[in-house]
Amino acid sequence: MDSRIDFLNWLEIDMSMKILTSLEDPADLARISCVSRTWRQFVVENALWKQLCLRRFPQLSKVAHVVEVNDCEANEPSAGSSNSKECETLERDHRAYAILGRRCKEFAAEDCISEAIGASSTDNYPEESIDNTLEPRDIVARRASYWSSKGQSDPSVPETLIYKLDSDFYVVTEINIKPFRAFFQLGFPIYSAKYVRFRMGYPKSPSDLVSDSMKESSHDDKFIWTYTSQKFKMARESILQKFKLPEPILCIGGFVQIEFLGRVQKQTMDCLFYICVSHVEVLGQSLAPALAVEDLDPSGRFVLKNNLQAKGDCKPGLPKRKSRAITEQRARQLQGLINEFEDFDEDYAEYILALEDESDEEFVL
Known part of the structure; x- marks a missing residue:
């Protein structure tokens, strides 16, 4: 027992950093912070939680600074030396990124769409509106429930659907889409696409989203997309197809775009290609109200807000x-x-x- 040593006191700081930054599990970093005051101070001063979160979510490089909110008021920086202010900043960052890291480790993903915002085109509005894709049932009020694009003679013309999540700060893991089967047409054709691609971001101006006309024809230039996925191949099947993202993605701003690439089904009646969707789900977990984003600007920079009064919220498995x-x-x-x-x-x-x-x-x- 007398031979025990603290390797942080014996190794050069660069070597200690190399060892500790190799940890990828947030649980390991949490344990390290509990070893001793010296180890916790090392974690805080070297922003290890922040570095861990940045490796998992590169979008966090756009964080301008962290603020803490207590009783609905942001904490004001206290007067003092530059050294004390730097320590306060490090502690504030440590608390926020530790919450983020722990929340993103394990959670029960659930459908997080709160509203359908708009479609690039709609064939018959409102009967074939994007709103129908929020309904998991194929038949509602004795009618088929689906969204349909306008017909195109060129099968390469893409289509997009845009949804708002129920908070502006989300970890998204999977997006599920069910192409529509036209059971009222000869041969029961399925109006799927060849590929799908996903984007996440926020509107340039919230006032741009108040118009109901977006339901019928949205405008992509009203949004700033901070993440764009790879293309996923879509099957020509009328089932809920699951598109799991390669890794959990931080959706900053709370908006998701689904882009459909390549049309595969021509309608017999007018010889035009359509894309139709029955149902859409975006699976993930909200980081609100514990964490939120503010002051998003066109460059993508934002303020990360830590709500100190939101302890115990956002637990996995709670009813939605x-x-x-x-x-x-x-x-x-x-x-x-x-x-x-x-x-x-x-x-x-x-x-x-x-x-x-x-x-x-x-x-x-």
């Missing part, structure tokens, strides 16, 4: 609120059905009974 967009869509569909069958009480009563037989969980907010 259903999207308001889905509920509002169902209300519109139900009203349309009432109007359509107002003179046919028997059919309407049959439909209401069918609704009552469905799981109550689908309607819980």
